[in-house]
Amino acid sequence: MSASRVVGVARAVASKDLRIEWRSRVMTNQVLPFAAIVMVLFAFALDNDGILQRVAPGLVWMATLFTSLVVVQRSFAVESADSAIDALRLAGVPSHGVYLGKVAALVAQLVVFEAVLAMLALILYRVNVDLHGAVLLVTTCVLGSVGIAALAAVYGGLSVAGRGRETLLPLLLLPAVAPVLIGATRATESAFGSDGARTVEGWPWVGLLAVFGAIFLFGGTLGFGPLTDE
């Protein structure tokens, strides 16, 4: 199985997924407004500028995590709606390519969500970010999304193979991505300067995110094929 073939498949799968999302508008018309209203509701519930500024990073990543569940379920619902997943399994398509394509499309969508959520935090919770903080924030979002997507695609693939397994996804995914939630929240705190955190303090957390993403991207590449091919 040549590497270029894997990359070709990954690109085809990723662009197909993104095109479907772009065309169906489920993300932009339903999931994004949901995420936005959650951010507004947090503000109502906490009702205190000081607290909001302090917990803003955690809220951004909690919202991201819950949104990721919806995004992953969508990503695999598209495959199972007309049994396209059977066709993919049948076509002798390298499963690494399918996995990496799925992960790439998930990362792209998650990064968009995180950008919107972070913007909302800036506006609604009056958080300030300088240039260094912005660089840290973007890196955090990309690496955090890779970690979430790498695991989510594996467990999402497990849930696509049979009915009634969708409910298993949160149970498997949420405890596993705890390190991402911790690392990304701390890094974002540094970027936002919440609670007096300094920007440079965020980079070690970015390292944690990178390690996490690398491990599970590797594991997922190996495990996705056997797991979805039953």
Next chain:
Amino acid sequence: MKETSVVDVRDAVVLLGSFPALAEATLTIGRGELVVVQGANGAGKTTLLRLCAGLLPLARGTAHVMGHDVSSDRAAVRASVGFLGHANGLYLDLTAGENLSFWGDVVGASRPEVTSAAQRMGLNERLLSTQVGRLSAGQKRRTALAVLAVRRATLWLLDEPHAGLDAAGRDEIDALLRDAVGAGATVVVASHELERSASLATRRIEIVGGRIIESGGRK
């Protein structure tokens, strides 16, 4: 078991849960045949096709497709098999053309190959630029068959390909299947419609209670 038979299934038992959908079925299909599998609902037609596609594990017995063992060498089996079940395996939000070119990209087919597959299945520009979700049942089937052609499948396994189509659509499918056989493919069709399959098939077999009974002889 080499290149002589495309499908070689012996005493196959396939379980769906604990139910033996195939109960020691034995069947051999040669290259270039157009076989129609008949049987009542629940007789095991779909299971037989899915087994040949390498989509179901074998509980007992053996099954070889194109000389490859279905249980140990599934990747090789699948690469040469096109399976069309009750679902079409298409992305409903994409146009027919986008579906075809996605498969073209995935299997590494060239643009002319994709275009010629679309032409053979009678997909014109208008249909190609329509979202699959908005196509009629017959047009979806044709798109799905075009995907099989793009994938250069050499064994076509079709489960009730006529379902939900009107008379004209059915004739069209029959013509496409004869074309495919003419182009070197082997086709296995599951159907419970007796008269239609009689005119189509080079050979008919019957499946009863998960076992295969040869009925109509070779024409």
Next chain:
Amino acid sequence: MSNTTTSVPPPTRTAASRNLGLIAIFGSIVLALLGLFFTAEDVDQGSSVRIMYVHVPTAWVAYLAFVFTAVCSAGHLWGRKHSLNLDRLAGASAEVGVIFMGVTLVTGSLWGRLSWGTYWQWDPRLTTTAFLFVTYVGYLAVRGLGGTQHQRAKRSAIVALFAVLEIPLVHFSVLLWRSLHQEATVLRPNGDVKMDGLMLFSLVFGVAVFTTIFAWLVLHRNRVLALVDAVELRGIDAALEARRAEEVPS
């Protein structure tokens, strides 16, 4: 490889397994005596330190169980025979591990109530344990998804390897997370306990006893799982008979 044959697992009614059970029972009694009567109270914690003789061994056994699950799963995946017996051992071990981890959480929070004045403290070890408990409950749910025995084995083996990868990552990140905040001013579990010789012996003895209990439980649970699988396979023959009887000559 996927051809299934009906085989009855070896019986557990052997002298070895019976002796293992007797050792476990006898060891538990001795441990209870040691823990409740013979060891001294701690200077700071008083009698609540006695919880440690259960808490620490169960935690140890739970981690041992999860690592054992991972080893068996790897053995199943990479072994040439894709042994279903290894898969069942992995499952049995995870089941026992989840139960022991539950005991660890309960004893940990009881001890916390006595020492910290609160049932739950965001202590790194306790937090990691809670995450892993949920993770392995998920693993057991994956085992129950259905399909053939080989499908179950492959699927759950992969999930088990993912889960064991999560152990160090979750623990490390939780540790980092806590280190940023002010350290709880109370004692860390069994960290600052000044132990005399008998206390230390009892602790080590407890670990040995609970490991024996673990081995005995896994042995028997494994046989039950093997019997369940064998019964399922025997059902095939009856089902095949029934299927043949369906034949209606037209």
